[in-house]
Amino acid sequence: MQISIWDHAKYVTDKANPRPEMRANLKRLADAGVKRVLVYWPYLEDHDGYLEAAAEAGLQVEPWIHPERMMKHPPRRVLTPEQLQAMRRNLDIELRFPCPNHPEYRRQVLAIAEDIAAKYGDRLHGLHLDYFRSANFICCLDYPCGCEACRAERRRYFGFEMPSETDLKQPWYIYKETARLAAHLHALVSDLHALAARKGLNLSMAARTNYANSMDIFAKPVWGLGPATLEGQDWTQWADDGIIDEIIPMNYHPVLERFADNLDAHLRLLAGTRVQYTSGVGVYSSMGVVPPDDVRARLKMLRDRGVQGACLFNGTPFTDEYLQVVREFAQA
Ligand SMILES: [Zn+2]
Numbered sequence: 652m653q654i655s656i657w658d659h660a661k662y663v664t665d666k667a668n669p670r671p672e673m674r675a676n677l678k679r680l681a682d683a684g685v686k687r688v689l690v691y692w693p694y695l696e697d698h699d700g701y702l703e704a705a706a707e708a709g710l711q712v713e714p715w716i717h718p719e720r721m722m723k724h725p726p727r728r729v730l731t732p733e734q735l736q737a738m739r740r741n742l743d744i745e746l747r748f749p750c751p752n753h754p755e756y757r758r759q760v761l762a763i764a765e766d767i768a769a770k771y772g773d774r775l776h777g778l779h780l781d782y783f784r785s786a787n788f789i790c791c792l793d794y795p796c797g798c799e800a801c802r803a804e805r806r807r808y809f810g811f812e813m814p815s816e817t818d819l820k821q822p823w824y825i826y827k828e829t830a831r832l833a834a835h836l837h838a839l840v841s842d843l844h845a846l847a848a849r850k851g852l853n854l855s856m857a858a859r860t861n862y863a864n865s866m867d868i869f870a871k872p873v874w875g876l877g878p879a880t881l882e883g884q885d886w887t888q889w890a891d892d893g894i895i896d897e898i899i900p901m902n903y904h905p906v907l908e909r910f911a912d913n914l915d916a917h918l919r920l921l922a923g924t925r926v927q928y929t930s931g932v933g934v935y936s937s938m939g940v941v942p943p944d945d946v947r948a949r950l951k952m953l954r955d956r957g958v959q960g961a962c963l964f965n966g967t968p969f970t971d972e973y974l975q976v977v978r979e980f981a982q983a
Pocket residue numbers: 728729750752753796797798799800801802
């Protein structure tokens with residue numbers, strides 16, 4: 652089984668001289684059988700040093716591209732004080748994430764990827780997309796964005812710029828708001844795929860584990876875990892359309908039955924497509940902690956179903972116990 656790791660690279664303590672720590676950590680991962688690191692690019696200060704250390708360890712690298720954290724001037728969703736107040740009152744959150752419908756979003760994210768590919772492309776295995784979606788479907792639909800791009804599109808499709816409370820509940824409104832969000836993200840991913848193909852790079856993505864109707868959504872309806880279909884991240888469509896090479900759903904559920912439900916859904920959704928399926932496995936995530944034996948059970952489940960790749964997510968460095976589990980499966 653090919654094991655990859657999402658690497659936050661937060662372990663570096665000596666910021667002035669990070670290379671020895673990066674080299675030691677990457678060698679430790681490679682020695683356990685890890686083949687690839689998807690590294691959180693915005694946290695890394697020494698990109699060259701990281702790539703050098705990974706090359707020494709024999710690891711493939713894919714920089715982890717996160718639009719909100721990497722855009723210099725992210726076009727934030729435009730919300731009125733009343734909308735923000737209502738969001739806080741009703742959902743206990745205040746989300747002001749960038750608007751994927753804004754042309755600046757596509758322009759800036761593509762420029763970021765082009766810059767990485769130009770500077771480091773010959774040392775990379777691929778590019779890895781994270782958070783290519785809106786942040787939260789309840790917020791998007793109930794608190795619509797008032798940026799100039801959203802207003803102009805609504806003016807064309809509906810004849811108004813901002814919906815009334817009644818419009819918000821109409822099927823034609825919900826359909827078109829969801830569809831135009833999906834179309835903007837599809838166009839961006841399509842551009843990125845063309846760029847990756849030109850440079851000979853793999854285009855992988857961290858995907859919402861909940862594509863359409865996972866039970867997770869009911870467990871955490873506000874911060875939630877999708878569904879991808881309402882957040883503009885229709886990764887099954889992206890697979891059908893050949894605009895992504897590898898899909899890694901973030902299947903972090905600490906309950907094994909839920910992990911299995913999600914896994915079976917992912918296999919059903921991607922059957923017959925040419926996309927490479929790699930299952931994300933949570934070790935320590937916002938969903939909870941999965942102990943080493945439970946990670947073992949998940950990797951065994953993947954192997955039993957013929958899944959060739961797993962990608963482990965851990966907010967902290969891996970302990971030896973986890974690396975022992977990696978060793979057992981990486982060599983099998
Ligand atoms: Zn907008």
